[in-house]
Amino acid sequence: MEKAIEELRSAIGEDAISTDDEDLLRHGYSEWSSINIDQLPVAVVYPQSTEEVSMIAKICLKYKIPMIPYSGGSSLEANFSAPYGGMSIDFTHMDKIVALHADDMDVVVQPSVSWMSLNEDIKDSGLFFPVDPGPSAKIGGMVGTSCSGTNAVRYGTMKDWVINLTVVLADGRIIKTRKRPRKSAAGYNLTNLFIGSEGTLGIVTEITLKLTVVPQETSVAVVTFPTIRDAAAAASKVMRAGIPVAAMEIMDDVQMGVVNKAGSTAKKWKEMPTMFFKFSGTKAGVQENVKLVKAIAKTHKSGDFEFAVDAQEQKTLWSARKESLWSMLALRREGDEVWSTDVAVPLSRLPDIIEVSKKELDSLGLFASILGHIGDGNFHESIMYNSKDPKERAAVEKCVKDMVDRALEMEGTCTGEHGIGLGKKDSLMKELGLDTINVMKSIKSALDPHWLMNPGKIMDFPS
Secondary structure (H helix, E strand, O other): OHHHHHHHHHHHOHHHEEOOHHHHHHOOOOOOOOOOOOOOOOEEEOOOOHHHHHHHHHHHHHOOOOEEEEOOOOOOOOOOOOOOOOEEEEOOOOOOEEEEEOOOOEEEEOOOOEHHHHHHHOHHHOEEOOOOOOOOOEHHHHHHHOOOOOOHHHHOOHHHOEEEEEEEOOOOOEEEOOOOOOOOOOOOOHHHHHOOOOOOOOEEEEEEEEOEEOOOEEEEEEEEOOOHHHHHHHHHHHHHOOOOOOEEEEEOHHHHHHHHHHOOOOOOOOOOOEEEEEEEEOHHHHHHHHHHHHHHHHOOOOOOOEEOOOHHHHHHHHHHHHOHHHHHHOOOOOOEEEEEEEEEOOHHHHHHHHHHHHHHHHHHOOEEEEEEEHHHOEEEEEEEEEOOOHHHHHHHHHHHHHHHHHHHHOOOEOOOOOOOOOOOHHHHHHHHOHHHHHHHHHHHHHHOOOOOEOOOOOOOOOO
16 A cells, blocks of 8 residues: 555655545545444545546556545445545546537536536526536536436436546546437447446546526425325325426425524424425426416315525525435534435335335434435435434334335335445345346456455445
8 A cells, every 4th residue: 555655646746645534534434424434545545637547546456455436425325435445536626617518518527526516607508407416416426326316306317417428447447438429329338337336337537418408487386284195195196197397305394393493594484294396497387387286286185385486585495405414414412423315116105105114213203304306206214313322223223224125115226316335235135136236246347357446335345
């Protein structure tokens, strides 16, 4: 390791490598994560170009040192932890928009560009990038976990918006997965192979993203329901009716209380199961969709719809949903941790799993909530617990495991958008089975025979 650090310093500069204790902790431990381990990376390297990443890979291969890519650091399943030590590759300096092709409706970016700053920088083009996970997420990590967000019900997930990738392989070779047209039937779909692979197959250093037109009209509405099942059933019916909502989110009574306590919006909300709707399109289309959704909601005992009066209130209202995890983290006492995890199920099973999961959460007697992207069957549990109490931790772990197992029984998935990381490897095995995991291992071994790329994530290191 010392020889590798020495070589890297002479190859890319003295200041490009850090072994500072605080730096190592920041790159191996996360307060967001459902699981943390004691092992930390041995060094952090800060490349400034694809060529420097290639040099890093070649030196790490030479000394058989694990490589762990790092961009936003906000993933939730220990996706960037360092179970085998090694080198954390931090893309802080690779945060540029390389090229905006407004007429082609695409943009080329480096991995440390945040999706929020991207949209701010390109707003004058009349275009935007619609994938919207947590506010601190960056494009590199979004590719790694194949993430999504509140807009997924209309616009889809990360894999739907990536045109091509530049990837550094384990031996330092640099490849581009395809050219820049919107569609291509040329060869294997390598782009989608790397999306969701969490850095286990290669290190993504440049991304070409599709963009879309900013809608003419947007309206945001909030409506309460007497129970979480009523809200989930209404969501299922809205989707079945084919109404093109831009986003449809749910927060339970506990989470609405969190929003009130955090004071992130000027308004005090009713602490009841609540749905957030976003409508976008033409003025006439938005009005028609609002009318149709109101009629369905009424049949499921909804309260009155409250609409944001202007663009600023829309932003504030939606931020209450977007910042829900931050709001919960802000309420922690000393020793508290928040376990946040997600599952997704077929739409027709959503009311069943949400109702049972809510009852189980409430029975814990802890500060715990349900929220999620209810329009595509994906929801989250967030549970605050005392990390120093082994019984409490065990009860939370069982509750989460039961929710995941229930989702799998309903032909769902153990993760809709957070990825596998270290935290959900056992659940992935239950979901896909040994033969499918072995196919993944074969792909991994072909591209990374020494298992140096983010080892220990998604599947176990071979014995």
